[in-house]
Amino acid sequence: MVESTKTKSRGWQGAVLKLLGADDYELTVTSNEKVTDEYIRLGFTGGGLLTDRPVHPTMWVRIWFENKHGKLHQRAYTLVDPDPSDDSFYLEFAIHDGAATRWALSAEPGDTISSTFMGSKFAIPEPAPKGWLIAGDAAALPALNSLLDAISASTDPSVPATVWFEYAHESDKALPLRLRDQDTINWVKRDRDGDALIEAVQGAAFDATGHFGWVALDMKATRAVSGSFKNDYKLGKTGVKAQAYWRANAPES
Ligand SMILES: Cc1cc2nc3c(=O)[nH]c(=O)nc-3n(C[C@H](O)[C@H](O)[C@H](O)COP(=O)(O)OP(=O)(O)OC[C@H]3O[C@@H](n4cnc5c(N)ncnc54)[C@H](O)[C@@H]3O)c2cc1C
Numbered sequence: 517m518v519e520s521t522k523t524k525s526r527g528w529q530g531a532v533l534k535l536l537g538a539d540d541y542e543l544t545v546t547s548n549e550k551v552t553d554e555y556i557r558l559g560f561t562g563g564g565l566l567t568d569r570p571v572h573p574t575m576w577v578r579i580w581f582e583n584k585h586g587k588l589h590q591r592a593y594t595l596v597d598p599d600p601s602d603d604s605f606y607l608e609f610a611i612h613d614g615a616a617t618r619w620a621l622s623a624e625p626g627d628t629i630s631s632t633f634m635g636s637k638f639a640i641p642e643p644a645p646k647g648w649l650i651a652g653d654a655a656a657l658p659a660l661n662s663l664l665d666a667i668s669a670s671t672d673p674s675v676p677a678t679v680w681f682e683y684a685h686e687s688d689k690a691l692p693l694r695l696r697d698q699d700t701i702n703w704v705k706r707d708r709d710g711d712a713l714i715e716a717v718q719g720a721a722f723d724a725t726g727h728f729g730w731v732a733l734d735m736k737a738t739r740a741v742s743g744s745f746k747n748d749y750k751l752g753k754t755g756v757k758a759q760a761y762w763r764a765n766a767p768e769s
Pocket of ligand 1: 761764
């Protein structure tokens with residue numbers, strides 16, 4: 517059983533979120549499951565999160581994990597298959613050496629953890645784009661899947677997506693990607709600093725005017741790929757939604 521983080525201090529980040537009026541929710545673990553050797557899925561109830569907040573694609577929440585120094589730090593995780601009818605959802609964790617992963621690996625049903633909701637916002641553009649250009653990795657898989665589900669439920673579900681998926685482990689290829697028949701996937705093995713994916717995207721550039729780009733990789737690759745979508749693929753500033761999901765070689769805060 518893992519101790520709840522409810523009573524610990526959240527430092528300046530917590531103070532700022534409180535000032536901004538962010539809402540807190542206590543999440544309770546309901547299930548745990550290994551998807552691959554490098555990826556796990558936990559079930560949760562949201563302590564009111566989904567009764568208060570309308571669901572949107574790629575919706576994420578800030579969770580307060582205790583780091584190696586006993587301090588809380590917030591990390592973002594994406595809701596998988598959120599169900600407002602019973603305030604339940606899953607969170608999926610790409611395993612690496614970090615506080616979030618350590619907590620998730622030992623979490624058991626009944627464990628609780630604190631979360632804050634603020635900053636998550638995304639909607640499928642209208643009118644529907646001609647096609648989607650999507651770049652992500654295992655950390656982005658939950659968001660990427662919710663995006664593909666939302667495209668399927670949109671006004672034009674037949675719009676195709678081209679996906680560049682950066683994988684770090686062979687087992688990542690067994691992850692449950694929700695591709696449809698009309699989608700194309702490019703698997704790119706992560707090299708030392710993520711350059712292979714950047715080169716793969718840049719090397720495939722074409723005039724994709726009218727498409728929409730979505731990018732969630734490490735910080736360096738997110739910047740480079742989103743720049744390539746905007747300029748080489750001619751999507752412009754408003755044709756791309758990009759957010760760095762993690763920072764390579766980051767010291768634990
Ligand atoms: C909006 C948003 C949604 C996200 N949703 C998810 C999600 O659903 N599932 C998910 O797994 N992640 C998700 N992430 C990424 C997750 O928040 C980060 O990976 C985070 O850094 C993990 O925190 P940590 O405490 O485990 O490690 P940290 O203390 O941040 O980092 C510890 C070490 O691990 C390395 N590291 C951190 N993340 C990764 C990674 N993904 N791969 C390889 N090495 C890494 C760092 O470089 C550092 O060396 C999301 C991020 C954002 C911004």
